[in-house]
Amino acid sequence: MDPAQAERGLGAVFMSIRMAVDPATFARVVGAFPDADTWMRAIELSGGRTGEILALASPHALRRQLKLAGFTEQHIRQLGPTVGAALQAALPRRRSIRSRPASPS
Numbered sequence: 001m002d003p004a005q006a007e008r009g010l011g012a013v014f015m016s017i018r019m020a021v022d023p024a025t026f027a028r029v030v031g032a033f034p035d036a037d038t039w040m041r042a043i044e045l046s047g048g049r050t051g052e053i054l055a056l057a058s059p060h061a062l063r064r065q066l067k068l069a070g071f072t073e074q075h076i077r078q079l080g081p082t083v084g085a086a087l088q089a090a091l092p093r094r095r096s097i098r099s100r101p102a103s104p105s
Contacts, residue, residue, distance in 0.1 A: 001070065001071075006069075007042040008042045008068070009065075009069040011041065012069060013062070013066075014033070014039055015043060016061075018040070029090075032087075
C-alpha cells in the first residue's frame with residue numbers, strides 16, 4: 001500500500017472517530033496523532049457536503065471509504081485491532097474513549 005492510500009484510510013478512520021466521540025475526547029485523540037487533521041483532509045468526498053461527512057460515522061460508510069482508498073478486505077479486517085491498540089497506547093492514562101450518547105429523536 002502506498003503512503004497516499006494509507007493516509008486516505010487513516011483519514012476515514014479518524015473522521016469516523018470524530019463523528020463518534022465528544023469534542024474533548026477527539027481533541028485528546030488529535031493531540032496523540034497530530035497528523036489526524038491532514039489525514040482527514042485526504043479522504044475523498046464528492047463535493048464535501050456535510051451529510052457525506054456525517055455519514056462517515058457508520059461502519060458501512062467507513063468500509064466504503066477504506067475501499068475507495070485502496071484497502072482490501074484483509075486490510076480492513078486488520079485495521080480495527082491495529083487502530084484500537086494504537087489509540088490505547090497513545091491515550092493510556094485517561095478513561096477509555098466512549099461513544100457519544102444517541103441524541104433523542
